[in-house]
Amino acid sequence: MINENAGQIMTSGIxxxxxxxxxxxxxxxxxxxxxxxxxxxxMWCHNPEGQSMRPQIMRSPAGERLAGREYTSAQLAxxxxxxxxxxxxxxxxxxxxxxEPLMQAEFVAEVMDLLRxxxxxxxxxxxxxxxxxxxxxxxxxxxxxxxxxxxxAAHLHYTAQDNSPIFSxxxxxxxxxxxxxxxxxxxxxxxxxxxNLNAIARTIAGLRGLERVDLLPYNRAxxxxxxxxxxxxxxxxxxxxxxxxxxxxxxxxxxKVLVA
Amino acid sequence: xxxxxxxxKNRVRAGEHRSLRRSAPIDVLAECEAENxxxxxxxxxxxxxxxxxxxxxxGAEEQIVFTRTLPAVPAIYSSEDWRRLTxxxxxxxxxxxxxxxxxxxxxxxxGLLGRKQTAVDxxxxxxxxxxxxxFLDCAIExxxxxxxxxxxxxxxxxxxxxxxxxxxxxxVPAHPAxxxxxxxxxxxxxxxxxxxxxxxxxxxxxxxQYMWPYLQADLxxxxxxxxxxEDLLAEFxxxxxxxxxxxxxxxxxxxxxxLTLGGVTAGGDPAVNELTYMVLRVARELAMIDPKINxxxxxxxxxxxxxxxxxxxxxxxGFPQYSxxxxxxxALVEHGYQLEDARDYVVAACWEFIIPGRGMEVxxxxxxxxxxxxxxxxxxxxxxxDDFHKLLDRVKVHIREQVDHLAETYSHLLLPPAPYYSLFxxxxxxxxxxxxxxxxxxxxxxxxxxxxxxxxxxAAVQKFVFDERSISADALLSALxxxxxxxxxxxxxxxxxxxxxxxxxxxxxxxxxRLFDDLAEACExxxxxxxxxxxxxxxxxxxxxxxxxxxxxxxREPVVGATADGRLQGKPFSANxxxxxxxxxxxxxxxxQSFAKINYHRIxxxxxxxxxxxxxxFRDSExxxxxxxxxxxxxxxxxQQLQLNSLCLDTLLDAKAHPENHKNLIVRVWGWSGYFCELxxxxxxxxxxRHLYEIN
Numbered sequence: 001m002i003n004e005n006a007g008q009i010m011t012s013g014i015x016x017x018x019x020x021x022x023x024x025x026x027x028x029x030x031x032x033x034x035x036x037x038x039x040x041x042x043m044w045c046h047n048p049e050g051q052s053m054r055p056q057i058m059r060s061p062a063g064e065r066l067a068g069r070e071y072t073s074a075q076l077a078x079x080x081x082x083x084x085x086x087x088x089x090x091x092x093x094x095x096x097x098x099x100e101p102l103m104q105a106e107f108v109a110e111v112m113d114l115l116r117x118x119x120x121x122x123x124x125x126x127x128x129x130x131x132x133x134x135x136x137x138x139x140x141x142x143x144x145x146x147x148x149x150x151x152x153a154a155h156l157h158y159t160a161q162d163n164s165p166i167f168s169x170x171x172x173x174x175x176x177x178x179x180x181x182x183x184x185x186x187x188x189x190x191x192x193x194x195x196n197l198n199a200i201a202r203t204i205a206g207l208r209g210l211e212r213v214d215l216l217p218y219n220r221a222x223x224x225x226x227x228x229x230x231x232x233x234x235x236x237x238x239x240x241x242x243x244x245x246x247x248x249x250x251x252x253x254x255x256k257v258l259v260a
Numbered sequence: 261x262x263x264x265x266x267x268x269k270n271r272v273r274a275g276e277h278r279s280l281r282r283s284a285p286i287d288v289l290a291e292c293e294a295e296n297x298x299x300x301x302x303x304x305x306x307x308x309x310x311x312x313x314x315x316x317x318x319g320a321e322e323q324i325v326f327t328r329t330l331p332a333v334p335a336i337y338s339s340e341d342w343r344r345l346t347x348x349x350x351x352x353x354x355x356x357x358x359x360x361x362x363x364x365x366x367x368x369x370x371g372l373l374g375r376k377q378t379a380v381d382x383x384x385x386x387x388x389x390x391x392x393x394x395f396l397d398c399a400i401e402x403x404x405x406x407x408x409x410x411x412x413x414x415x416x417x418x419x420x421x422x423x424x425x426x427x428x429x430x431x432v433p434a435h436p437a438x439x440x441x442x443x444x445x446x447x448x449x450x451x452x453x454x455x456x457x458x459x460x461x462x463x464x465x466x467x468x469q470y471m472w473p474y475l476q477a478d479l480x481x482x483x484x485x486x487x488x489x490e491d492l493l494a495e496f497x498x499x500x501x502x503x504x505x506x507x508x509x510x511x512x513x514x515x516x517x518x519l520t521l522g523g524v525t526a527g528g529d530p531a532v533n534e535l536t537y538m539v540l541r542v543a544r545e546l547a548m549i550d551p552k553i554n555x556x557x558x559x560x561x562x563x564x565x566x567x568x569x570x571x572x573x574x575x576x577x578g579f580p581q582y583s584x585x586x587x588x589x590x591a592l593v594e595h596g597y598q599l600e601d602a603r604d605y606v607v608a609a610c611w612e613f614i615i616p617g618r619g620m621e622v623x624x625x626x627x628x629x630x631x632x633x634x635x636x637x638x639x640x641x642x643x644x645x646d647d648f649h650k651l652l653d654r655v656k657v658h659i660r661e662q663v664d665h666l667a668e669t670y671s672h673l674l675l676p677p678a679p680y681y682s683l684f685x686x687x688x689x690x691x692x693x694x695x696x697x698x699x700x701x702x703x704x705x706x707x708x709x710x711x712x713x714x715x716x717x718x719a720a721v722q723k724f725v726f727d728e729r730s731i732s733a734d735a736l737l738s739a740l741x742x743x744x745x746x747x748x749x750x751x752x753x754x755x756x757x758x759x760x761x762x763x764x765x766x767x768x769x770x771x772x773x774r775l776f777d778d779l780a781e782a783c784e785x786x787x788x789x790x791x792x793x794x795x796x797x798x799x800x801x802x803x804x805x806x807x808x809x810x811x812x813x814x815x816r817e818p819v820v821g822a823t824a825d826g827r828l829q830g831k832p833f834s835a836n837x838x839x840x841x842x843x844x845x846x847x848x849x850x851x852x853q854s855f856a857k858i859n860y861h862r863i864x865x866x867x868x869x870x871x872x873x874x875x876x877x878f879r880d881s882e883x884x885x886x887x888x889x890x891x892x893x894x895x896x897x898x899x900q901q902l903q904l905n906s907l908c909l910d911t912l913l914d915a916k917a918h919p920e921n922h923k924n925l926i927v928r929v930w931g932w933s934g935y936f937c938e939l940x941x942x943x944x945x946x947x948x949x950r951h952l953y954e955i956n
Contacts, residue, residue, distance in 0.1 A: 020847025021873075021890060023883040029890065031849070065844065082764060083849050089896070090889040 010074055013107030016049050016056075016067040016099065018079070024260065026121040026142065028092025031083060033076070035098040035108065036068050039127045040159040042148065043236065044187045046219060048229045050099035058228040067229070073107055077114030084118040093119025093141070102128030105135050112139040126166040126173075133169045143173060143180040144214075148191050150199035158190060167203070174207040183214045183260075188241040192218075198249040205253035212256035217243045261545045264321050265494050269546060272501050273923070277317070277327050285332035286313045292336050299345070300677040300694060302336040304398035307457040307680045308405035309334075314456075316416040318425070323441065324495045325413055325425065326449045328503050333458040349674035352622050354460070354508055356676055357696060359516055359609045359624070361463035362684035363617025365470040367450050368443050371435040376403045378689045385692075392692025398679035399689060406453055406680075407434055413449075440489060443474040444496045450684070452503070459681050460508050461516025461609040464551055465616040468521045468535040475535050486538075493542045500550040514934065515550070516609025522565070523556030523585055526600040531556075532565060540568045540580070547575055549926055549934055554607040555580040556588075559896045566888035573887070573904045574878040577926050581607065581868055582902040584895045588613050591864035595794060597701065611800045611836075611866030611901055612705050617686040620695050621793070622673065623705035623865060626666045627804040630714030630775050631820045631833055633658035638721055638824055639740070642733035648726045655718070656778040663706060663782035667795060670704055703793035705865040708779045709801035710808055710833035712761040712840045715772035716825035720758035723767065736824060743822045743829045755826030755842070762839030763846050764853040773857050780862035798865025799858065799900070805835040806942060832946055836903070837869040841949060848873070848890060856897040868901035869894070875908040912936065912948050 016036040025032045037053035038045075049056050055068030071079075080094055087093050094115060101108045102124055112120055122140040126133070126147075137143065147166070149155040155163040173180055182204050186192040204210055218239070226233035250257035261269075271277070288309050292302045310330055317327035337345060352358070366375065379396045386392035414429035431438065432446035447464075454462045478484040484492075500517055507515035521539055525531045543553055555569050569580050585603075592602035592613060605613045612623035636658045641651035675696035682688035682695040724731040735750065744751040759767035776797070783795035806812075809832050811819040821829040825840060832841055837855045839845045848871055855869045877883055887904070894902045905927070915922035919937035927936045927947055936944065 018846065020849045021877075021886075023877055023886045024879075029849075029886055029893070031847070082853070086849060086893055086897075090886070090893060092886075 010072050011107040011110050012070050012072045013076070013104040013111075014053055014055070014068050014070055015076065016047075016069075020083070022095065025095040025097065025123065026092070026144070028119070029087055029090035030092040030095050030121070031080060031087060032095040032097050032123075033080070033111075035096065035101045035104050037103040038098055038100040038125070039103060040100070040125055040161050042159050042185075043234075044158075044185065044190070044218065046225065047099070048226050048231050048233075053103070056229055058225070059230070073110035073114060077111045080111070080118070081114070081116050084116055088117050088119065093121060095121040095123055095144075096136075096140075097123035097144075100125050100127065101136060102126075102132050105129075105132035109135045109139055112136070126169045127161055127163075128165065128169065130165075130168060130172060133172060137173060137176055137178060140178065143178055144183050145170065145173060145180050146183050146185070147200050147203070148185060149196055150203060151196070154190075154196075158187075170203070170207070174209055177209050179211050180209050181211050181214055183216060185216045185218065186243045186245060187218050187237060188239065188243050189237045192244040192246070194244070194246055194249070197246050201249035201253050201255060205255055210255065212258055213250050214258050214260045215245060215247065216260050217245060261494060262491065265491060265498065268319075268321070268495065269498050269548065272498055273548075275505070277502055278505075280315065280317055280327060281329050281331045282313075282315070285334040286310070286330065288334045288336055289338065293338070298394065300394055300398045300679055303457065303677050304401045304679050306334065306336050307402045307453065310456045311402075311405040311409040311453065314409055316412050318413070318416055318420060318422065322495070323425065323492060324444050324448050324499050325417075325429070326452050326499065328452060328456065328506065330456065331506050333456070346674055348672065350669050350672040351674055352625070352670075356458045356460065357620070357678045357681060358459060359461035359463075359612075360619055360621065360695075361465045361606050361608065361614055361616040362454075362681065363470075363686055364447055364451075364465055364684060366617065366684050366686075367433060367446060368437045368470060368474070371437075371446075372403045372407055372433045372450070372683075373435060375683050375689060376400060379403070379683075382689055382692050389692060395677075395679055395682070395694050396689065396692055398677075398694075399683055402680040403683065406450065409453075410434065410449060437474055440471070440474040440478045440484060441492055443471055444492055448496060448499055454681055455503065455507065457678070457680055459678055463516060463606060463608060463614075463616070464519035465606050466521075466523075466531075466604065467519040467551075468533060468539055469525075469531060472533050472535045475538075476533075479534075490538060490542055493538060494546055497542060497546055497548065497551060501548050504550060514609075516552075517550045518552040518554055518607060518609060520554040520556060520583075520606035521580070522561070523605075524558075524589075524603050526603050528603060532562070537565070537568060540565075540572060543577070543579075544568075544572050544575065547577060547926065549577075553580040554583060556583050556585050556605075557891070557895050558585045559892070561892065561895065563885065563888050563892065566891050567881075567884055570878075570884050570887045570891065570904075573873075573906050574875070574884065576875070576906050578903070578905050581611070582891055582894065582904075583607055583613070583866070584898070584900055584902075586895060587860045587898055587900045588864065588866075591861045594861055595703075595796070595864065601700070607866065610802065611868055612796075612798065613864065613866055615701055617684065618700040619702075620675070620685075620699040620791070621701055621703045621705065621796075622670070623703075623796070623798075624800070624802065625670045625704045625706055627707045627709040627801060627808070628659055628662045628666070628779055629710060629804070629808045629820065630659070630708055631710040631717065631808065631823055633662060634714040634717050634775075635740075635820050635823060638717065639737065642721075642725070642737055645733075648722050651721070652718075652774065655775070656781070659708075659775070659778045660782040660785075663779065663786065663795070666706055667704070667786050673791075698791045701793065702791035703796050705796040705798055706779070706783060707798045707800040707802070707804070707865065707867055708776055708863075709804040711772055711775055711799065711801075712834035712838060712843075713823060713825055713827055714775055715761050715768050716758060716840050716843070717823045717827075718771045718775075719760070719768040720754045720824050720826070722771070723758060724753070740822050740824065744826075751826045751828070753826075754824060758825060760839060760843045760845060761834075762843065762851045762854050764850040769854045769857050772854070773859065776858050776863045780859065784862070796865040797863050798867045799837050799863060800865070800867030801833070801836050805833045806946065809833050810942075832949075835870055835946075836867050838871070841946075849893070852894055852897050852899055856899050858900075860898070860900045864900075866901050868903040869899055870903045870905070872905045872907050875906045878906055907947075909948070912944075916941075916944055916948065
């Protein structure tokens with residue numbers, strides 16, 4: 001999507017939410033921009049309205065709202081710049097999450113370029129072209145990089161995508177020497193197996209820039225928004241099974257690990 | 261908290277001490293009539309007889325004593341005489357002086373005998389002034405009565421073999437307190453007697469300032485350890501909860517038993533001390549509704565203190581409420597308060613800034629209904645073919661009419677004498693004047709209620725009717741008249757597409773600022789009030805967010821139907837400073853930015869920005885710290901007052917369905933916290949609705 005504005009070519013993008021005071025999306029006080037559209041369809045996704053790039057109506061007991069609004073990069077940056085000074089004063093900044101920011105890399109890069117005095121955090125699933133990834137990486141101060149499943153077949157089954165571009169972007173990330181955090185959603189019986197956690201630990205141990213691993217225990221409210229979005233939540237794993245929170249594989253390899 | 265205190269707390273919550281209460285009120289009226297006593301003498305007699313009739317109750321493990329056994333305050337006039345006495349006059353709320361704050365340091369540093377000496381000296385000096393003599397006689401009569409009561413407590417302590425306690429009670433409240441325990445005991449008794457005399461919303465003032473010297477000395481000499489001091493403080497706080505059910509208020513919990521912490525000294529230095537922290541720690545441990553805590557802060561306040569304060573918010577107490585010294589003190593000074601007094605301000609029952617011992621201010625004489633003023637202006641303006649500017653002029657006129665009406669009503673204010681309460685005010689004994697005759701500051705306060713709905717309504721009219729011309733004047737008027745019957749699409753446009761306060765959007769915020777400026781102007785142009793004061797405009801709304809919307813028998817203000825912001829008839833208005841109910845705004849930072857725009861140097865009667873944060877925000881120490889930063893941001897942006905609440909929707913819904921499982925669930929209602937299960941259903945629903953929208 002491209003608009004003419006004041007003689008400059010400007011990209012526009014689709015955002016499904018802008019949340020202020022997100023306390024769990026990085027250091028300090030942050031505002032998180034949720035980009036709409038994601039290349040993965042994780043079976044446990046708790047933001048189903050983030051998957052499609054099209055605007056969607058969300059219906060709940062509190063009423064209806066439209067998820068998905070188009071902004072030009074200048075509009076979005078202007079909105080965010082109203083608060084970047086406050087965010088910086090409070091050790092924080094702007095987090096770009098989703099959905100998946102890489103899906104709208106051109107737009108996100110423009111917004112990042114227009115931000116004034118903001119610490120930028122890129123929260124990504126890592127799936128995207130190397131060029132797009134590099135573009136956003138260059139403009140970010142900290143990266144939250146998701147790793148879900150190391151086994152290619154399992155990854156394809158649960159996210160509907162091949163994981164090799166993710167590993168390749170992880171290498172790019174490490175070469176950049178930018179600080180990053182690996183985030184692992186612990187889905188019972190799927191990603192929380194000792195085997196998968198061991199494989200993740202081996203994959204990331206020793207990578208330059210790696211600050212720590214955050215384990216994110218499965219949230220049983222994952223399915224709660226599907227009905228609002230008019231979608232069906234169909235996990236083929238047992239949601240009620242206790243999550244295996246195993247920090248040992250990381251500790252063994254000297255990787256700092258936290259449970260979020 | 262240790263076992264003894266835990267038990268004590270549970271007993272008070274269970275109300276075991278209520279069985280000790282006498283069932284019928286004592287009779288004071290008969291002797292007042294037989295002796296044909298004057299009004300001041302009747303009030304003094306009332307306090308005296310109440311003290312005399314109090315039964316001594318000393319719990320086996322109590323270190324701070326006094327348990328009220330007289331549940332009622334008896335009449336001192338027959339209803340017929342009362343009518344005659346008050347004919348043509350305005351009474352504030354229930355009548356007796358309420359919602360002011362004593363200078364408790366007068367009691368602690370001088371003792372009642374010290375105060376008595378002052379009274380006796382004045383009596384000699386004013387021997388030719390009958391009204392001064394009468395007032396001083398009344399004061400002395402009540403001092404003697406309280407001394408009699410404390411002597412009976414001391415005697416009983418001796419009989420029980422409680423030497424420690426007897427020694428305390430033999431010294432205070434008669435003499436100056438020597439220790440932290442004596443200071444707490446003296447305050448407990450003398451504060452309770454104010455309630456016993458029928459005055460209410462009895463504030464506790466700058467507790468961490470006037471109590472600190474006693475604690476500091478005890479800690480320095482090793483008389484107390486920190487833990488021992490905390491236990492005494494906890495017991496004092498528990499004792500303040502004993503009589504909550506006897507206090508008059510709109511809902512139980514609305515009792516104005518507030519204290520204020522932090523801020524600066526009279527000289528302008530930081531006033532936070534170890535007791536500031538201790539009060540917050542102990543209140544967090546206790547988790548009871550009294551005392552309600554206000555914390556004064558500035559842009560420079562330590563994050564560590566704000567983190568501890570946030571811990572209280574986390575457990576759902578609904579306090580502390582924050583007031584910003586950077587904004588409050590200059591505004592008070594600008595309006596005639598001496599700098600040293602302004603620096604000594606405390607927060608009244610709900611939000612208003614008052615000076616302990618120096619103010620006989622009536623800080624809430626009523627509310628201006630912004631939605632009513634806007635509604636009238638919109639109707640007249642649209643029918644009359646106004647441009648938007650002219651419509652705004654009409655708003656100003658209607659705001660002024662309401663202010664004038666309230667001010668006229670209160671020009672006939674009648675304040676009953678309060679000789680006992682006067683003991684703890686600056687200058688009363690010295691000048692032989694009852695506090696009801698005025699103190700150093702005698703201002704009135706007015707609040708502007710429903711501000712966000714009103715600003716949103718104006719913003720919608722400006723956008724849709726005047727700028728875009730997408731809604732015709734006729735269509736809007738008939739929709740308002742019919743309460744949007746058959747006009748749901750129109751209502752949705754107004755509700756969802758209009759500019760809203762809370763989004764840092766000038767299209768709505770500028771109108772909010774304008775409403776308050778109109779209010780300020782109307783107040784500033786009033787002649788001085790009866791007792792020589794000014795009108796202080798504020799941003800609170802108390803119960804008016806429900807009353808103005810649905811009507812109430814105790815209300816003088818106009819009721820409003822459906823409004824141009826898409827609000828249906830009968831739906832509540834915004835409470836204090838908060839986005840309109842049901843409006844989903846960008847978030848807490850934008851909301852603070854919106855409300856930071858109000859000209860608080862003119863709007864200085866208090867009234868907090870009210871925000872609910874989901875309890876999931878408070879998961880770990882890191883997010884507690886971030887919430888503390890949010891509080892600091894509130895101060896740095898130049899906002900005036902903030903009330904933060906932590907709420908879990910599921911808990912509230914479950915508490916409504918199964919109150920028996922949630923007897924200790926505390927929520928903030930407007931200027932105060934109460935037990936959720938003890939609130940009337942409409943207040944419960946409003947709190948639930950507030951949260952429902954917050955997470956949307």
